[in-house]
Amino acid sequence: MNKLPRFEWNESLKVGVASIDTQHRELVQAVNDLADAIEMGQGTRAIKQLLSFMKYYAEWHFAHEETVAAKHQCPMAEVNQRAHGQFVQIFQGLEQRYRASQADEKVALEIHQRLADWLVGHILRVDKQIGDHVCLQKCQSAL
């Protein structure tokens, strides 16, 4: 099997809000763990467990981020919330497909790819704007 890509956590993914950055790091780690599990052929159980963890953790993170965005009246709050809702739907669909596929490796690879793409894309396109807004507000209130 080809080696799956791993994420390097780097400055470009940082949004500048400590709690959000810590949670994003955990999510990136979970996607990397999923790649390990698939590559090592750890089988259905490990992959299902990882997917359950990611679902739980992502939903918990989304709730936190939405609270922060609302508190600071971020203009991107609604866009962010909608994107989170879409992710939950996409994730559910992927998880169901994996379960129904009898743990097909190709499906696992596709899940990994889509989770990775979504997560990085969302952080860069949406979460960063929230971070910028929160940081700006904090700076202004400190003046």
Ligand SMILES: [Fe+2]
């Ligand atoms: Fe977000």
Ligand SMILES: [Fe+2]
């Ligand atoms: Fe986020």
